[in-house]
Amino acid sequence: MLENPTEVFLKLLRQQVLARSQERNRAEHVYGALECDLHPLLPDLAEAGQALARALRRLADPLRTLAERLHARLQEEAETLDSVTRGRIEAMVRALRRRAITRLDAWIAMLDALDHPPEPNTTPTHIHFLRLDRRERQRMGEQDVGLHRHWLDPTIPFASVMAMPAQGMLITSATLRDRSDTPHIPQHAPDTAQQEQMAEEAERAWEAAEARTGVSHFPAPAIRASLTSPFDYARQTRTFIVNDLDHNSITDLAAAYRTLFQASGGGGLGLFTAISRLRGVHNRIAPALEESGLPLYAQHVDAMDNTTLVDIFRTEEHACLLGTDAMRDGVDVPGNALRLVVFERVPWPRPDILHRERRIHLSGGDTTGYDDRIARLKLRQAFGRLIRSQSDRGVFVLLDRRTPTRLLSAFPTGVEVQRLGLAETARQIESFLAPNGG
Template sequence: MLPDAPALVAEQGRAALLTPDGEFLWLSGAELLGRDETPPMLVHAPATARRLGLSSIPGAHDLLELFAFCRPAQPCAPTPRGLAMALGIEPPKDIEALAALLPELATAMLRELARRRAEPINRDAASLAARMAEAADWPWAASVLAALGQDDVSPATHGLKPWRRLVDWEDTAPPPPAASFGVEPREARQRLAEMLGEGAEQRPQQADYASAAAAAFAPREAPGAPRMVLAEAGTGTGKTLGYIAPASLWAERNGAPVWISTFTRNLQRQIDQELVRLYPDPDERRRKVAIRKGRENYLCLLNLEEAVGSAGLGGQTVPLALVARWVLATRDGDLMGGDFPGWLGELFGQQAVSSLADRRGECIHSACPHYKTCFVEHSIRRARGATIVIANHALVMVQAAFGGGENGRPLRLVFDEGHHLFDAADSAFSAALTGGETAELRRWLLGAEGGRSRARGLRRRLEDIMGGKPDIMTPLEAALQAARALPPGGWYARLGEAEGDNPAEGFLRTVRLQVLARTADADAGYASECDLHPVQPELPPAAELFERALARLEAPLKTLRDRLTAMLEDEGEELDAGARIRMEAACRSLERRALAPLAAWGAMLRRVQESTPEPGRRPDFVDWLTLERRDGRDIDAGMHRHYLDPTIPFATTVAAAAHGLLVTSATLRDEGGDSEDAEAAWRGAEARTGASHLPLPALRAAMASPFDYAASTRAFVVSDIRQGDVGQLAGAMRALFLASGGGALGLFTAIRRLRETHARIAPALEAAGIPLYAQHVDAMDNASLVDVFRAEEDACLLGTDAMRDGVDVPGRSLRLLVFDRVPWPRPTILHRERRTHLSEGRAKDYDDAIARHRLRQAFGRLIRRADDKGVFVILDPRTPTRLLAGLPAGVEVRRLPLVEVVRSVGEFLQRPAG
């Protein structure tokens, strides 16, 4: 069944090739392309090509494509070793042995497909594979058809239309109001013990944590005064099961779900996996656990249908066919962080996947032919009847801001990764009046204006509702006419022009001129920003003109919303369910996509026209101007507004509406500052989580980590590296990574240094048998990179901030963590204002707290289990000692020359455990 193709595994600059005749060859990229033979069998063609310095490897037999066809919706790290592990085969460490293993991996997948050929998911598999061969000459088609025993099947499109085989959702009666029974600490402990089972490892801290968390589920005694618990749980405490215990009890007892909110997709997935302890039966877990994300995360079946219809016999047939296979196997249709293989976008281009989600608010709800099978609608209805809903901070905050969204306001909330609440609220409650945002609103209102686009526009989305009614048509037409004041296509190319009639473009041009005038690095080719006040003379008149234009747009949109709402009230009994749902959805969309931003933009433009504020006065908002540039070209400009303290809208909009909240993290408090006052550390945690803005004081709880950090870790500051010398930095990373034998994560504060370091150290590491992967270099998204790093025990990974938080890599796969320099906060205008007004007169301490927290978070990645060992290194001799005081108790940080640190790393990590 296998193609007569050589097997290829690449490292940096060269590849091991096993020919069908059994001959091993070492080839460069150029030598590989020069061979006249069947394209090779490999894993992840784009990543393989990059390692060989090639743009592509035409016609490659990529085993990941075969895996996606044979095992849809199943996880796999996209490397030869990761693929072997996914198939239950022990991968060899030797690269030649890996090349020899590739045909075995292909055989294993094809044999499994042959065994499962009669299963329902494979009903249309053969005709789909034939279609993939006809449309795009898919190299695995013949092997797949042979495995399915249907070599002579005719190509067909049935398999490209998986929506025909999906199950409809069904509505249920509205849930009754929740009861208000609390959870006693002893009951939380008992539920925890039941989940852990007999003979489980005793963790007193975990039981104490469950007891403390139970207080967040006590009955509320006054409106706007939720029961709030701040619980810091050191790594290894077992906080996930610790809060699931009282949360599940409360939900079962009171008939309403508890929402667990996280900051990262990784933690959403981990919590879902932990719930196997509570609901071991998969069917029960599917009924009682729902994962909720924003609509833009899910596959849109209408987008898939339109993509299939336009693919014809083109190259997009293969990725669409693999997506269609996934649709039949997926749990919930989540394209981002669910069971969708993120590397499919890397193989075929991210647009092939991202265009299948509704990222532009074009959903037509019940007017959609796939409404009854829609993944988003399924998830909304599962959440209504669930016991536990796993969401994310952004969704919880946005839904709260708009009255609760489709699932209403949750009564009980658990915010895991609670140290991110400040940043999540900062993002959720901010506003951006930029060319990109205003042009997107124009597109949402007017739809496609020439060119090839599927953008529908507001008229088409409402045409089934309007029915030609003048009271709807009149404000709609007025709004669409007023929308032409927003930037039309190609606006960014006109930013530098002197004149123009469009009021939005006129405002953006004056913003650009002020930024250029006020910033020292305005012609550096990158993003620049400047303060709003004092304003240039041309800016207020341009803002006034633009404000009037937005008001002319806002007024008819408000009228349209109000009249649709009135129709719902007056004609509700006469409307069928579909029409009513479309009207409700239209009203929500108008509010979220148009009226809310228009109100914020109007307030911002009025601020431009006001007098300059008194220097030093504490503002409610921070306003500033930006100019975005790429390769010396202007790509966007505009005005930004953030709350000075975003926990205020969080407290008033999200927290005050709930009956109880648990905010938890391993790093809630800033421990180790100049002040050793524990009360001050708690006050800081309350300020960062919004607790200080609520009427009832939060209950505080802290559980220390059970890990022996003094024995299991070492920490160093390298004392002899010259800052700014990338050569020395790269040399230090190379030496440390070699000393640890891999398993190292290098964290950078600048992408440029990351890329330069990667280019310098990759060949030496690869020569030593240590694969090196890097964010912003490899053709993989962050989730795939972490999966690879976790699966390949001796690999190394370079990354930035996104790799510091929420990465769970237990065991030897992460045994060394290296910072290139102290992760100070970026010196932006927003940070300056918060440093001035939120630091209580101690601006230096404000910066220190941020850097100390980042170091502490990163250190927490090293030790995830009791038997882990790890080394923490900072390659910055200027690291202040006060920043290191936040590391776990017992960790001694030593300042040593590089040669001694390298020797210590090797000795400690190679020493047998215990």
């Protein structure tokens, strides 16, 4: 009986993931995923990959021939083809290349990489790994298994695609430079040595920003500009770290969210690093908030897309919203509708294979600093959601008492971070957000 080469290959991928994943015995998998390195391969996996590559080439070659002949017809019959027919042929050639040939070529290239394990002590261009995704809350509900191929540095293709057609580019963000990279400004007039140190620190800050955005791969150097914020964050915001919660207790976490949302009178955005904890908190606090007149919406719970959830949250001033990273990056709610942001714990990068390899090769040897920069930028992005105008006021809360002091430079200059208990934090929030508070 003939077997489908794709099914054989995927079956072997699954076997390798289950055999080698270090997370297979954990009761809770982050985002329901298991991962393992591609190499070394299972004994039969290389042969199965070659068989699948041959099958894909048998599919890609006639499609490529068809596209070439259609393109040749445009040249050979240029004088007789009417505009409608020419347009249809051009559209067909584009569709063949975009929807079939390009994808098949990419898959074949991935399969060819099976026979080429990475050389030791070298920096790879691409990262290959295997991943098995499982449906949430289902023991045997495996959803997808695949061979993944990612750029080690995704800014390389970004720069190559953007540099060719663009006559000029503007890259701007409030989180381009990490505060830990910005130069320390002494209170007194700096001497020559301090001036040189400040200049070196400023240069490192810009170089790190250019590396993160891909500017270092563009043919011409960037023109740099740094502008001060128009907002008075010290007056318009308050920042707290709650230091009396058991971070392993979902009951304590839910009680903290309920208390803080009630103290702010709604307008709260709760951010999570794990979907399971988000759902656990939602189940525990939704009835109590509903009784208080504070509607609660949640990503991965309510059957709505993120855009719809944010639109509802924006229009209901006393509503609260729970979400993960995608919600943090996509929320833009000016005014009083968003006045409280609560992070359940420090948003450290997920320790998956892709992050591990980038941490090794792109950190410049400072792996701890690499993780710190990612966490600080996530905190800065979330904090920045609070203030969109000079009349806004907002509160930022971290429910992780283990937050290291070195991450607090994520917040703007002048913002005082207070480590308080939950009850005192709630009282401070209620006082600050009162009509005559602050």
